Amino acid sequence: MKKPFVTKEQIEEIVKTYPTPFHIYDERGIRENVRALCEAFSWNPGFKEYFAVKATPNPFLMQILHEYGCGCDCSSMAELALSEAVGITGKDIMFSSNDTPPEEFACCEKLGGIINLDDITHIEAVEKAVGYLPKTMSCRFNPGGLFVLSNGIMDNPGDSKYGMTEAQIFEAFRIMKEKGVEHFGIHAFLASNTVTNEYYPMLAKVLFELAVRLAKETGVHVAFINLSGGIGIPYRPDQEANDIRVIGEGVRKVYEEVLIPAGMGDVAIYTELGRFMLGPYGGLVTRAINEKHTYKEYIGVDACAANLMRPAIYGAYHHITVLGKEDADCDHMYDVTGSLCENCDKFAVDRKLPAIDMGDYLFIHDAGAHGHSMGYNYNGKLRSAELLLQEDGSVRLIRRAETLNDYFATLDCFEIGKKLIRQ
Ligand SMILES: *Cc1c(COP(=O)(O)O)cnc(C)c1O
Numbered sequence: 001m002k003k004p005f006v007t008k009e010q011i012e013e014i015v016k017t018y019p020t021p022f023h024i025y026d027e028r029g030i031r032e033n034v035r036a037l038c039e040a041f042s043w044n045p046g047f048k049e050y051f052a053v054k055a056t057p058n059p060f061l062m063q064i065l066h067e068y069g070c071g072c073d074c075s076s077m078a079e080l081a082l083s084e085a086v087g088i089t090g091k092d093i094m095f096s097s098n099d100t101p102p103e104e105f106a107c108c109e110k111l112g113g114i115i116n117l118d119d120i121t122h123i124e125a126v127e128k129a130v131g132y133l134p135k136t137m138s139c140r141f142n143p144g145g146l147f148v149l150s151n152g153i154m155d156n157p158g159d160s161k162y163g164m165t166e167a168q169i170f171e172a173f174r175i176m177k178e179k180g181v182e183h184f185g186i187h188a189f190l191a192s193n194t195v196t197n198e199y200y201p202m203l204a205k206v207l208f209e210l211a212v213r214l215a216k217e218t219g220v221h222v223a224f225i226n227l228s229g230g231i232g233i234p235y236r237p238d239q240e241a242n243d244i245r246v247i248g249e250g251v252r253k254v255y256e257e258v259l260i261p262a263g264m265g266d267v268a269i270y271t272e273l274g275r276f277m278l279g280p281y282g283g284l285v286t287r288a289i290n291e292k293h294t295y296k297e298y299i300g301v302d303a304c305a306a307n308l309m310r311p312a313i314y315g316a317y318h319h320i321t322v323l324g325k326e327d328a329d330c331d332h333m334y335d336v337t338g339s340l341c342e343n344c345d346k347f348a349v350d351r352k353l354p355a356i357d358m359g360d361y362l363f364i365h366d367a368g369a370h371g372h373s374m375g376y377n378y379n380g381k382l383r384s385a386e387l388l389l390q391e392d393g394s395v396r397l398i399r400r401a402e403t404l405n406d407y408f409a410t411l412d413c414f415e416i417g418k419k420l421i422r423q
Contacts, residue, residue: 002237004283004363005029006389008324011285011361014387014395020361021286021303022385022401023372025061029281031391033244034068037273040248044255046268050094052229053079055274055369056282058386059086060398065277066092073229073272080107089113094226096140096187096272098162102129109134116140116187116226120168123175137176138185138226139169143206147190149198155191163188166210173218183223185270186211193232193275195239200227201250204269208258215264226270227251233279235317235366242276275369282368284308284384288360297334299356304338305345306381308367309374312344319365320348328354336362340379372399377407 005026006014014024034049041047050073051065057079062072063086071092072083083093093113097104100122106129108115115126116138127133142163148154157163164172173184186207191199204227211222234241251269259267284307290300310316320336322328330352338345347364356362375383382402387395408416 002319002321002365003326004321004323004365005281006283006285006323006363008361010389010393011323011363014285015287015361018385018387018395018397018401021284021301021307022387023282023284023307023367024387024389024395025056025278025368025398026281026283026389027064028389028391030061030064030278031068033281034065034070034277036244037248037271037277038068040244041251041269041271043248043252044269046224046266048092048268048270049277050092050226050270050272051277052272052274053082054373056278056371057082057373058398060388060396061278062086062088070277073274074108074113077104077107080104080111080113083113084111091136094138094270094272096226096228098140100125105129114138114185116185117172118162118164120164120172120175123172123179127179133176133179133181135181136183136185136223137181138187138224139164139172141166141169141186141188141207141210143188143190147202149191149194149196149202151196153191153194153196157190169210170214170218173214173220177218177220182221184214184220185224185226186214186222187226187228187270187272189228189230189272191230194230195232195234195242197242197246197250199230200247201254203227203230204251204254205258208254211267212258212262212264215262222264222267224268224270226272228272229274229276231271231273231276233275233366235319237319244276277369279366279369282366282371284364284367284371286362286364288356288358288362291356291358297332299334299336301336301338301347301362303347303364303384304340304379304381305342306338306340306375306378307384308347308364308371309376310370311347312340312342318347318367320351320353321363321365322354322356323361323363325354325360330354332356340381342378377402380404380407382407 075097090112286303
Protein backbone atom coordinates (compact mmCIF):
# COMPACT_ATOMS: atom_id res chain seq x y z
CA MET A 1 0.00 0.00 0.00
CA LYS A 2 1.33 3.39 -0.98
CA LYS A 3 0.15 6.12 1.34
CA PRO A 4 0.25 9.81 0.38
CA PHE A 5 2.01 12.07 2.85
CA VAL A 6 -0.96 14.44 2.78
CA THR A 7 -4.64 13.89 3.55
CA LYS A 8 -7.71 15.11 1.71
CA GLU A 9 -8.40 17.53 4.57
CA GLN A 10 -4.91 19.06 4.26
CA ILE A 11 -5.30 19.45 0.50
CA GLU A 12 -8.74 21.08 0.88
CA GLU A 13 -7.07 23.65 3.13
CA ILE A 14 -4.08 24.18 0.80
CA VAL A 15 -6.17 24.72 -2.36
CA LYS A 16 -7.82 27.74 -0.74
CA THR A 17 -4.47 29.50 -1.28
CA TYR A 18 -2.82 27.47 -4.05
CA PRO A 19 -5.15 26.06 -6.70
CA THR A 20 -4.42 22.70 -8.32
CA PRO A 21 -2.42 21.39 -10.02
CA PHE A 22 0.72 21.65 -7.90
CA HIS A 23 3.72 19.64 -6.83
CA ILE A 24 4.08 19.23 -3.09
CA TYR A 25 7.18 17.98 -1.24
CA ASP A 26 7.43 16.37 2.16
CA GLU A 27 10.19 18.03 4.18
CA ARG A 28 10.11 15.41 6.93
CA GLY A 29 10.56 12.53 4.46
CA ILE A 30 13.38 14.34 2.66
CA ARG A 31 15.27 14.93 5.91
CA GLU A 32 14.82 11.38 7.21
CA ASN A 33 16.05 9.95 3.92
CA VAL A 34 19.16 12.12 3.58
CA ARG A 35 20.08 11.34 7.20
CA ALA A 36 19.79 7.61 6.46
CA LEU A 37 22.01 7.98 3.38
CA CYS A 38 24.73 9.84 5.29
CA GLU A 39 24.60 7.27 8.07
CA ALA A 40 24.83 4.34 5.64
CA PHE A 41 28.11 5.71 4.28
CA SER A 42 29.46 7.17 7.52
CA TRP A 43 32.16 4.43 7.53
CA ASN A 44 33.83 6.41 4.72
CA PRO A 45 35.18 9.68 6.16
CA GLY A 46 35.27 11.44 2.78
CA PHE A 47 31.74 10.45 1.73
CA LYS A 48 29.70 13.10 -0.05
CA GLU A 49 26.38 13.07 -1.89
CA TYR A 50 26.27 15.47 -4.82
CA PHE A 51 22.54 15.89 -5.39
CA ALA A 52 21.73 15.60 -9.10
CA VAL A 53 20.22 19.05 -9.56
CA LYS A 54 18.42 18.14 -12.79
CA ALA A 55 16.08 15.87 -10.82
CA THR A 56 14.54 18.74 -8.84
CA PRO A 57 16.24 22.08 -9.47
CA ASN A 58 14.62 23.96 -6.64
CA PRO A 59 16.93 26.05 -4.43
CA PHE A 60 14.82 25.56 -1.30
CA LEU A 61 15.16 21.79 -1.59
CA MET A 62 18.86 22.03 -2.49
CA GLN A 63 19.34 24.06 0.69
CA ILE A 64 17.71 21.41 2.85
CA LEU A 65 20.05 18.75 1.43
CA HIS A 66 23.04 21.06 1.85
CA GLU A 67 22.34 21.20 5.60
CA TYR A 68 23.44 17.55 5.66
CA GLY A 69 26.61 18.26 3.72
CA CYS A 70 25.28 17.45 0.26
CA GLY A 71 26.83 19.18 -2.72
CA CYS A 72 25.43 19.53 -6.23
CA ASP A 73 25.92 17.47 -9.35
CA CYS A 74 25.47 19.91 -12.23
CA SER A 75 25.51 19.53 -15.98
CA SER A 76 24.51 22.90 -17.35
CA MET A 77 25.06 26.63 -16.88
CA ALA A 78 21.66 27.04 -15.21
CA GLU A 79 22.40 24.27 -12.72
CA LEU A 80 25.78 25.83 -11.89
CA ALA A 81 24.05 29.18 -11.39
CA LEU A 82 21.47 27.60 -9.07
CA SER A 83 24.20 26.01 -6.98
CA GLU A 84 26.03 29.28 -6.67
CA ALA A 85 22.81 31.05 -5.70
CA VAL A 86 22.29 28.76 -2.70
CA GLY A 87 25.93 28.99 -1.65
CA ILE A 88 27.02 25.60 -2.91
CA THR A 89 30.41 26.24 -4.51
CA GLY A 90 33.99 24.96 -4.63
CA LYS A 91 34.48 21.21 -4.19
CA ASP A 92 30.79 20.93 -3.30
CA ILE A 93 30.12 21.10 -7.04
CA MET A 94 30.60 18.09 -9.28
CA PHE A 95 30.23 18.97 -12.95
CA SER A 96 29.20 15.72 -14.66
CA SER A 97 28.18 16.98 -18.08
CA ASN A 98 28.43 15.59 -21.59
CA ASP A 99 28.64 17.19 -25.03
CA THR A 100 29.82 20.17 -23.00
CA PRO A 101 30.06 23.70 -24.39
CA PRO A 102 33.46 25.23 -23.47
CA GLU A 103 31.99 28.16 -21.56
CA GLU A 104 30.45 25.74 -19.06
CA PHE A 105 33.86 24.27 -18.20
CA ALA A 106 35.06 27.83 -17.59
CA CYS A 107 32.04 28.59 -15.43
CA CYS A 108 32.55 25.44 -13.33
CA GLU A 109 36.21 26.32 -12.75
CA LYS A 110 35.25 29.87 -11.79
CA LEU A 111 33.11 28.39 -9.01
CA GLY A 112 35.91 26.00 -8.03
CA GLY A 113 33.89 22.88 -8.91
CA ILE A 114 35.25 19.48 -9.89
CA ILE A 115 35.16 18.78 -13.62
CA ASN A 116 34.18 15.21 -14.49
CA LEU A 117 35.25 14.60 -18.10
CA ASP A 118 32.89 12.62 -20.29
CA ASP A 119 35.44 12.25 -23.08
CA ILE A 120 39.18 12.22 -23.62
CA THR A 121 38.99 15.09 -26.14
CA HIS A 122 37.67 17.27 -23.32
CA ILE A 123 41.13 17.47 -21.74
CA GLU A 124 42.10 19.89 -24.49
CA ALA A 125 38.71 21.56 -24.37
CA VAL A 126 39.16 22.31 -20.66
CA GLU A 127 42.72 23.61 -21.16
CA LYS A 128 41.44 25.91 -23.87
CA ALA A 129 38.34 27.10 -22.01
CA VAL A 130 39.95 27.46 -18.58
CA GLY A 131 43.55 28.25 -19.57
CA TYR A 132 45.00 25.34 -17.56
CA LEU A 133 44.02 21.98 -16.08
CA PRO A 134 42.71 22.16 -12.51
CA LYS A 135 44.65 20.15 -9.89
CA THR A 136 41.69 17.82 -9.34
CA MET A 137 40.06 16.10 -12.32
CA SER A 138 37.63 13.23 -12.76
CA CYS A 139 36.85 10.93 -15.69
CA ARG A 140 33.66 9.11 -16.56
CA PHE A 141 34.08 5.42 -17.37
CA ASN A 142 31.98 3.28 -19.69
CA PRO A 143 32.91 -0.41 -19.68
CA GLY A 144 30.73 -1.17 -22.72
CA GLY A 145 28.73 -4.38 -23.06
CA LEU A 146 25.75 -5.15 -20.87
CA PHE A 147 25.44 -4.57 -17.16
CA VAL A 148 23.28 -7.35 -15.77
CA LEU A 149 21.94 -7.54 -12.23
CA SER A 150 20.91 -10.85 -10.69
CA ASN A 151 17.20 -10.03 -10.93
CA GLY A 152 17.66 -10.10 -14.70
CA ILE A 153 17.29 -6.36 -15.10
CA MET A 154 20.02 -4.91 -17.22
CA ASP A 155 21.22 -1.77 -18.77
CA ASN A 156 23.25 -1.34 -21.90
CA PRO A 157 26.36 0.82 -21.29
CA GLY A 158 27.76 -0.28 -24.67
CA ASP A 159 24.89 1.53 -26.32
CA SER A 160 25.10 4.69 -24.24
CA LYS A 161 26.73 7.94 -25.26
CA TYR A 162 28.40 8.53 -21.91
CA GLY A 163 31.92 7.99 -20.71
CA MET A 164 35.31 6.76 -21.93
CA THR A 165 36.58 3.29 -22.76
CA GLU A 166 39.08 1.67 -20.43
CA ALA A 167 41.96 2.38 -22.82
CA GLN A 168 40.90 6.05 -23.04
CA ILE A 169 40.71 6.49 -19.29
CA PHE A 170 44.27 5.10 -18.86
CA GLU A 171 45.46 7.46 -21.59
CA ALA A 172 43.56 10.41 -20.08
CA PHE A 173 45.05 9.82 -16.62
CA ARG A 174 48.59 9.63 -18.09
CA ILE A 175 48.15 12.83 -20.09
CA MET A 176 46.63 14.75 -17.18
CA LYS A 177 49.27 13.53 -14.72
CA GLU A 178 51.96 14.75 -17.08
CA LYS A 179 50.22 18.12 -17.26
CA GLY A 180 50.29 18.51 -13.49
CA VAL A 181 46.92 17.16 -12.29
CA GLU A 182 47.42 15.81 -8.75
CA HIS A 183 44.13 14.25 -7.64
CA PHE A 184 41.98 11.98 -9.76
CA GLY A 185 38.44 10.70 -9.60
CA ILE A 186 36.57 7.95 -11.44
CA HIS A 187 32.87 8.03 -12.19
CA ALA A 188 30.36 5.70 -13.86
CA PHE A 189 26.59 5.48 -14.22
CA LEU A 190 25.73 2.04 -15.61
CA ALA A 191 22.07 1.42 -14.77
CA SER A 192 19.12 3.68 -14.06
CA ASN A 193 16.39 3.36 -11.40
CA THR A 194 17.70 0.10 -9.98
CA VAL A 195 15.36 -1.33 -7.36
CA THR A 196 17.84 -3.80 -5.88
CA ASN A 197 20.43 -3.44 -3.15
CA GLU A 198 23.18 -4.97 -5.27
CA TYR A 199 23.65 -2.27 -7.95
CA TYR A 200 26.02 0.00 -6.03
CA PRO A 201 28.16 -2.86 -4.66
CA MET A 202 28.46 -4.36 -8.19
CA LEU A 203 29.35 -1.00 -9.69
CA ALA A 204 31.77 -0.34 -6.82
CA LYS A 205 33.62 -3.57 -7.60
CA VAL A 206 34.05 -2.55 -11.26
CA LEU A 207 35.27 0.94 -10.33
CA PHE A 208 37.45 -0.09 -7.36
CA GLU A 209 39.27 -2.70 -9.45
CA LEU A 210 39.77 -0.17 -12.22
CA ALA A 211 41.08 2.34 -9.67
CA VAL A 212 43.66 -0.14 -8.39
CA ARG A 213 44.89 -0.85 -11.94
CA LEU A 214 44.98 2.86 -12.78
CA ALA A 215 46.91 3.73 -9.62
CA LYS A 216 49.42 0.91 -10.19
CA GLU A 217 50.00 1.47 -13.89
CA THR A 218 49.88 5.25 -14.13
CA GLY A 219 51.06 6.15 -10.63
CA VAL A 220 48.25 8.69 -10.07
CA HIS A 221 46.59 9.44 -6.74
CA VAL A 222 42.97 8.31 -6.94
CA ALA A 223 41.25 10.62 -4.47
CA PHE A 224 37.61 9.66 -4.99
CA ILE A 225 35.29 7.22 -6.69
CA ASN A 226 31.91 8.53 -7.73
CA LEU A 227 29.14 5.92 -7.89
CA SER A 228 26.84 8.51 -9.47
CA GLY A 229 23.05 8.05 -9.56
CA GLY A 230 20.91 5.07 -10.39
CA ILE A 231 19.55 3.94 -7.04
CA GLY A 232 15.88 3.64 -7.79
CA ILE A 233 12.59 3.87 -5.97
CA PRO A 234 9.58 1.54 -5.96
CA TYR A 235 7.14 3.32 -8.28
CA ARG A 236 4.85 0.28 -8.14
CA PRO A 237 3.16 -0.71 -4.91
CA ASP A 238 4.35 -4.33 -5.21
CA GLN A 239 8.03 -3.37 -5.45
CA GLU A 240 10.26 -3.53 -2.40
CA ALA A 241 12.19 -0.36 -1.63
CA ASN A 242 15.98 -0.34 -1.57
CA ASP A 243 17.53 -0.43 1.87
CA ILE A 244 20.24 2.21 1.89
CA ARG A 245 21.91 0.65 4.96
CA VAL A 246 22.32 -2.65 3.12
CA ILE A 247 23.66 -0.76 0.09
CA GLY A 248 26.16 1.18 2.22
CA GLU A 249 27.35 -2.01 3.89
CA GLY A 250 27.63 -3.74 0.49
CA VAL A 251 29.90 -0.99 -0.79
CA ARG A 252 31.94 -1.10 2.42
CA LYS A 253 32.53 -4.84 1.97
CA VAL A 254 33.89 -4.36 -1.56
CA TYR A 255 35.96 -1.39 -0.36
CA GLU A 256 37.58 -3.62 2.27
CA GLU A 257 38.14 -6.43 -0.23
CA VAL A 258 39.60 -4.36 -3.07
CA LEU A 259 40.85 -0.92 -2.01
CA ILE A 260 42.20 -1.53 1.51
CA PRO A 261 44.56 -4.39 0.48
CA ALA A 262 45.86 -2.16 -2.34
CA GLY A 263 46.78 0.51 0.19
CA MET A 264 44.01 2.81 -1.09
CA GLY A 265 42.07 3.22 2.15
CA ASP A 266 41.97 7.01 1.75
CA VAL A 267 39.65 6.99 -1.30
CA ALA A 268 36.48 9.01 -0.75
CA ILE A 269 33.15 7.65 -1.96
CA TYR A 270 30.87 10.09 -3.74
CA THR A 271 27.31 9.65 -4.98
CA GLU A 272 25.15 11.74 -7.34
CA LEU A 273 21.68 10.58 -6.42
CA GLY A 274 18.64 12.39 -7.70
CA ARG A 275 15.62 10.10 -7.81
CA PHE A 276 16.50 8.38 -4.54
CA MET A 277 16.88 11.72 -2.72
CA LEU A 278 13.54 13.27 -3.66
CA GLY A 279 11.41 10.96 -5.83
CA PRO A 280 9.15 9.51 -3.13
CA TYR A 281 8.90 12.81 -1.24
CA GLY A 282 7.06 14.71 -3.95
CA GLY A 283 3.54 14.28 -5.26
CA LEU A 284 1.56 15.93 -8.04
CA VAL A 285 -1.88 16.95 -6.78
CA THR A 286 -4.57 17.37 -9.40
CA ARG A 287 -8.34 17.58 -9.52
CA ALA A 288 -10.79 15.55 -11.58
CA ILE A 289 -12.54 18.06 -13.86
CA ASN A 290 -14.06 15.98 -16.66
CA GLU A 291 -15.37 12.49 -17.19
CA LYS A 292 -15.97 10.89 -20.49
CA HIS A 293 -17.54 7.57 -21.48
CA THR A 294 -16.76 6.35 -25.00
CA TYR A 295 -14.99 3.09 -25.76
CA LYS A 296 -13.30 3.48 -22.43
CA GLU A 297 -13.86 5.36 -19.19
CA TYR A 298 -11.84 8.54 -18.98
CA ILE A 299 -11.18 10.87 -16.08
CA GLY A 300 -9.78 14.23 -17.18
CA VAL A 301 -7.69 16.05 -14.60
CA ASP A 302 -6.37 19.62 -14.44
CA ALA A 303 -2.71 18.51 -14.70
CA CYS A 304 -1.15 17.17 -17.88
CA ALA A 305 2.15 15.82 -19.19
CA ALA A 306 3.53 19.36 -18.98
CA ASN A 307 3.52 18.85 -15.19
CA LEU A 308 4.78 15.26 -15.19
CA MET A 309 6.13 13.80 -18.39
CA ARG A 310 7.37 10.39 -17.34
CA PRO A 311 4.19 8.45 -18.14
CA ALA A 312 3.90 10.09 -21.57
CA ILE A 313 7.51 9.61 -22.65
CA TYR A 314 8.54 6.36 -20.94
CA GLY A 315 5.16 4.78 -20.26
CA ALA A 316 6.30 5.05 -16.64
CA TYR A 317 4.00 3.87 -13.87
CA HIS A 318 3.04 6.42 -11.23
CA HIS A 319 0.76 5.21 -8.50
CA ILE A 320 -2.43 7.25 -7.96
CA THR A 321 -4.43 7.67 -4.77
CA VAL A 322 -7.86 9.29 -4.83
CA LEU A 323 -7.70 11.38 -1.69
CA GLY A 324 -10.39 10.57 0.84
CA LYS A 325 -11.01 7.22 -0.86
CA GLU A 326 -7.86 5.48 0.40
CA ASP A 327 -9.85 2.56 1.76
CA ALA A 328 -12.46 2.30 -1.00
CA ASP A 329 -12.52 -0.69 -3.38
CA CYS A 330 -10.60 -0.20 -6.61
CA ASP A 331 -13.50 -1.50 -8.64
CA HIS A 332 -13.46 0.97 -11.53
CA MET A 333 -11.13 0.94 -14.51
CA TYR A 334 -10.04 4.32 -15.83
CA ASP A 335 -7.66 6.10 -18.12
CA VAL A 336 -6.60 9.23 -16.26
CA THR A 337 -5.78 11.89 -18.82
CA GLY A 338 -4.41 15.38 -19.17
CA SER A 339 -5.58 17.91 -21.74
CA LEU A 340 -2.71 17.93 -24.25
CA CYS A 341 -3.59 17.21 -27.87
CA GLU A 342 -1.44 14.10 -27.60
CA ASN A 343 -2.94 10.69 -26.97
CA CYS A 344 0.06 9.77 -24.80
CA ASP A 345 -0.98 12.42 -22.27
CA LYS A 346 -2.29 9.89 -19.76
CA PHE A 347 -1.19 9.53 -16.16
CA ALA A 348 -2.67 6.05 -16.07
CA VAL A 349 -4.08 3.57 -18.57
CA ASP A 350 -6.54 0.84 -17.57
CA ARG A 351 -5.96 1.63 -13.92
CA LYS A 352 -8.17 0.12 -11.22
CA LEU A 353 -9.27 2.95 -8.94
CA PRO A 354 -12.20 3.74 -6.66
CA ALA A 355 -15.18 5.44 -8.36
CA ILE A 356 -14.03 9.01 -9.06
CA ASP A 357 -16.37 11.96 -8.67
CA MET A 358 -15.84 15.34 -10.28
CA GLY A 359 -13.86 17.53 -7.90
CA ASP A 360 -11.97 14.62 -6.32
CA TYR A 361 -8.31 15.25 -5.67
CA LEU A 362 -5.85 12.76 -7.09
CA PHE A 363 -2.40 12.35 -5.55
CA ILE A 364 0.11 11.16 -8.16
CA HIS A 365 2.94 9.53 -6.24
CA ASP A 366 6.71 9.65 -6.64
CA ALA A 367 6.82 12.84 -8.66
CA GLY A 368 9.52 14.44 -6.51
CA ALA A 369 12.37 13.79 -8.95
CA HIS A 370 12.36 14.15 -12.73
CA GLY A 371 8.81 15.48 -12.29
CA HIS A 372 8.34 19.24 -12.28
CA SER A 373 11.83 19.64 -13.73
CA MET A 374 10.97 17.81 -16.94
CA GLY A 375 7.94 20.02 -17.48
CA TYR A 376 7.51 21.79 -20.75
CA ASN A 377 5.11 24.22 -22.37
CA TYR A 378 3.60 22.23 -25.22
CA ASN A 379 0.08 23.35 -26.13
CA GLY A 380 0.82 26.52 -24.17
CA LYS A 381 0.39 24.63 -20.92
CA LEU A 382 1.94 26.25 -17.88
CA ARG A 383 4.19 24.67 -15.30
CA SER A 384 2.61 24.37 -11.88
CA ALA A 385 3.68 25.70 -8.50
CA GLU A 386 5.90 23.79 -6.11
CA LEU A 387 4.94 23.68 -2.42
CA LEU A 388 6.84 22.46 0.58
CA LEU A 389 4.92 20.71 3.36
CA GLN A 390 7.09 21.73 6.28
CA GLU A 391 7.73 19.65 9.36
CA ASP A 392 5.30 21.71 11.44
CA GLY A 393 2.51 20.98 8.93
CA SER A 394 2.48 24.44 7.35
CA VAL A 395 2.91 24.94 3.62
CA ARG A 396 5.46 27.18 1.94
CA LEU A 397 5.38 28.24 -1.69
CA ILE A 398 8.83 27.36 -3.08
CA ARG A 399 8.06 28.16 -6.71
CA ARG A 400 5.04 30.00 -8.00
CA ALA A 401 3.01 28.68 -10.90
CA GLU A 402 3.81 30.05 -14.36
CA THR A 403 1.45 32.62 -15.79
CA LEU A 404 0.52 33.32 -19.39
CA ASN A 405 2.71 36.42 -19.14
CA ASP A 406 5.68 34.13 -18.40
CA TYR A 407 4.75 32.03 -21.40
CA PHE A 408 4.58 35.05 -23.73
CA ALA A 409 7.62 36.83 -22.24
CA THR A 410 9.92 35.79 -25.09
CA LEU A 411 7.51 37.30 -27.67
CA ASP A 412 7.59 40.75 -26.18
CA CYS A 413 7.26 42.54 -29.51
CA PHE A 414 3.64 41.42 -29.65
CA GLU A 415 0.83 42.44 -27.36
CA ILE A 416 -0.60 39.01 -26.77
CA GLY A 417 -3.69 38.21 -24.88
CA LYS A 418 -4.14 41.60 -23.22
CA LYS A 419 -7.90 41.22 -23.51
CA LEU A 420 -7.83 37.66 -22.24
CA ILE A 421 -5.30 37.78 -19.46
CA ARG A 422 -6.17 39.46 -16.22
CA GLN A 423 -3.21 39.12 -13.94
C1 LIG B 1 20.67 11.97 -14.07
C2 LIG B 1 22.01 11.82 -13.46
C3 LIG B 1 22.16 11.49 -12.11
C4 LIG B 1 20.98 11.19 -11.21
O1 LIG B 1 20.32 10.05 -11.60
P1 LIG B 1 19.14 9.43 -10.69
O2 LIG B 1 18.61 8.30 -11.50
O3 LIG B 1 18.16 10.51 -10.48
O4 LIG B 1 19.77 8.99 -9.42
C5 LIG B 1 23.43 11.43 -11.59
N1 LIG B 1 24.52 11.69 -12.35
C6 LIG B 1 24.42 12.00 -13.65
C7 LIG B 1 25.65 12.29 -14.43
C8 LIG B 1 23.18 12.07 -14.25
O5 LIG B 1 23.08 12.37 -15.55
